[in-house]
Amino acid sequence: MRLRGLIFIVSAVSSFIALDSCQNQDQLSYVRYYTNGKMLYDQHCQNCHNANGNGLGKLIPPLTDSLFLRKNKALLACIIKHGLNDSITINNTIYHEQMPGNSQLTDIDIAQIITYITNSFGNKQGFYDVSNAGNDLKNCRD
Amino acid sequence: MQENKFVISSAFLVKGQLNKYLCKSHSNTSLMRNSFLIIPFVVLLSACQSGSDNKLPILGNREAVEKTVDGKTVVDTVYQTIPHFSFLNQDSVALTDKDFDGKIYVADFFFTSCPSICPVMHRNMLKVFEEFKGNEEVGLLSHTIDYKYDTPSKLKAYAQKLGVYGKQWQFAWGERDVVYPLAEKNYLVAVNQDKDAPGGYVHQGWFILVDKEKRLRGAYDGTKPDQVEQMIRDMNTLLKEYK
Numbered sequence: 008m009r010l011r012g013l014i015f016i017v018s019a020v021s022s023f024i025a026l027d028s029c030q031n032q033d034q035l036s037y038v039r040y041y042t043n044g045k046m047l048y049d050q051h052c053q054n055c056h057n058a059n060g061n062g063l064g065k066l067i068p069p070l071t072d073s074l075f076l077r078k079n080k081a082l083l084a085c086i087i088k089h090g091l092n093d094s095i096t097i098n099n100t101i102y103h104e105q106m107p108g109n110s111q112l113t114d115i116d117i118a119q120i121i122t123y124i125t126n127s128f129g130n131k132q133g134f135y136d137v138s139n140a141g142n143d144l145k146n147c148r149d
Numbered sequence: 150m151q152e153n154k155f156v157i158s159s160a161f162l163v164k165g166q167l168n169k170y171l172c173k174s175h176s177n178t179s180l181m182r183n184s185f186l187i188i189p190f191v192v193l194l195s196a197c198q199s200g201s202d203n204k205l206p207i208l209g210n211r212e213a214v215e216k217t218v219d220g221k222t223v224v225d226t227v228y229q230t231i232p233h234f235s236f237l238n239q240d241s242v243a244l245t246d247k248d249f250d251g252k253i254y255v256a257d258f259f260f261t262s263c264p265s266i267c268p269v270m271h272r273n274m275l276k277v278f279e280e281f282k283g284n285e286e287v288g289l290l291s292h293t294i295d296y297k298y299d300t301p302s303k304l305k306a307y308a309q310k311l312g313v314y315g316k317q318w319q320f321a322w323g324e325r326d327v328v329y330p331l332a333e334k335n336y337l338v339a340v341n342q343d344k345d346a347p348g349g350y351v352h353q354g355w356f357i358l359v360d361k362e363k364r365l366r367g368a369y370d371g372t373k374p375d376q377v378e379q380m381i382r383d384m385n386t387l388l389k390e391y392k
Contacts, residue, residue, distance in 0.1 A: 055268045063268050064275075065310035104310075107264045107347060 037122065037134045044123025047116055051109055052124075060128030066104055068097040071128045080125070080132070084117050084140045085147035114140045205358075205387055208365040209337065230363040231335050236292070236321035236328075239305040244321050246363065253387050254288035255380070256357045257371055258332050258340050260295035261307040264347045266354045270371035271311060274356070278318055280381050286388060289318040292332065294340045294350050296325045337365070356380055360387055 049058075056062055060070040070076070075097055076083070090108030094101050112120070118140035125132040209229030216225050231246060238244040255277060259267040274289065281287040293299035299307075304320040323331075325342075332340045332352075340352040358367035358380060366387055369380040 054265060057268075057272065063272055064312045066307065067268060105262065 033134065036136075040119045040122040040134065041126060044119035044121070045127075047112075047120050048123050051112070052120065055106075060124070065100060065102065068095060068100070068102045069128070070124050071130070072097045073130045073132075076125055076130055077132060080121075080135075081143050081146070083121050083124075084114075084143040087117050087120060088112060088144060089147055114144060117144070203386075204390060205360075205366045205383055208368065228362075228364045229335070231359055231365075232331075234323075234327070234331060236323040237301050238322075239301055239308050239320040241301040244319055248319070249288050249290070249359075249363075251361060252286055252288040253361055253366075253384060254290055254359050255384075256290045256292065256336055256359060257355065258292050258294050258328075258336075258338050258352045260293050260348065260350055260352075261299050261303055262295065262348055263350070266372050270354050270356075273371055273374060273377040274318075275311065275313075276374075276377060277356075277381060277384075278313065281384070282317065284317075286391070287317070287384065290321060291318070292321045292323065292328055294325075294328060294332070294352055296323065296328065337368070358383060358387065361391060 055067045056070055057067075062069040086106065087109055089110070091106040094103045096102075115137045118135055118137045121135045121140065124130065125135060207228050211226050211228050213224050214227045215222055217223075233246050235243055235245045255274070257270060257274065259270060261267075271291070274291070278289060293304060299322060301322050304322060308314075308318070308320055329340055332338045336355075336357045338353050338355045338357065340350070342349065343351045354371040356369045356371040356377065357365060358369070360366045367380060367383050369376040369383075371377065
């Protein structure tokens with residue numbers, strides 16, 4: 008009887024630990040993506056979109072429109088890689104300027120940048136994996 | 150002359166301090182000793198103060214010229230100045246050096262489709278614009294180096310989208326053969342076409358501070374917020390020269 012109780016306790020504790028380490032694994036990947044994403048953002052995006060994601064006047068859109076980012080999440084990878092020629096409506100303002108592409112960025116670079124952007128500047132949309140980026144990039148309109 | 154006044158006033162200050170301490174120290178010799186320690190500090194402090202009142206240096210090439218004044222030959226220094234220019238501004242109106250008479254101004258070189266340093270430069274220049282908004286003695290002048298694409302109407306659209314209205318911040322269009330040599334020889338800013346560069350042009354991000362005599366008084370990296378802060382302080386220092 009006592010043994011059964013002990014086994015129960017041990018299995019309960021170990022399953023907690025297992026669950027916790029799983030979370031930690033995801034958490035770790037997220038933190039790694041986010042940190043690298045910030046570094047890449049500073050290198051490739053910050054000049055135009057500003058360190059705080061606020062853009063510049065009506066020339067360069069801010070990255071603070073959570074609704075836009077959520078609705079168009081599958082397009083973000085394409086925009087970063089291939090740029091933008093169409094006008095775009097962000098926070099009810101229309102932006103017409105061209106955005107240059109960043110064709111040199113790899114899938115993982117782009118996934119890290121998207122993880123950073125969609126979890127900064129007031130956005131909280133969680134982890135965006137390299138496989139997400141791979142899939143989204145296959146569907147780009149060139 | 151101004152510095153002389155400072156020396157005199159600080160001498161008075163020292164004397165005043167000394168008297169004060171001497172009065173108090175009739176019965177206290179240690180305080181008297183202390184007062185002698187304080188004096189150099191006061192002198193040092195006032196020296197620092199007069200340092201921050203210093204004039205900005207005059208930059209660029211200079212040459213010594215002999216002149217005859219009242220029958221005597223004297224040597225005078227002639228500094229590099231911005232020559233006469235005439236461009237079209239964002240309203241398609243001629244913009245010349247005369248428009249900056251009686252003003253200190255900041256010049257820079259950019260192009261509207263620039264994907265690299267220009268957004269940072271003009272984000273920083275906006276701070277300068279806000280700081281001196283409505284000040285008749287201060288002008289801003291941005292030259293485009295993309296003479297093909299950045300027509301005055303493009304410049305107008307750019308200015309409006311940036312949130313810039315009025316005449317204080319001018320955006321100037323000119324032919325390549327006029328703008329590029331002006332940048333390199335007169336403002337000492339390197340600009341060029343480069344088909345391999347992002348956007349097709351390369352240029353340096355300097356903000357050049359020009360005084361009312363059209364002399365170069367400062368050069369600041371327009372991409373660095375701290376240097377732009379320094380420029381704002383220096384502009385105030387420069388304005389004081391004309392008070």
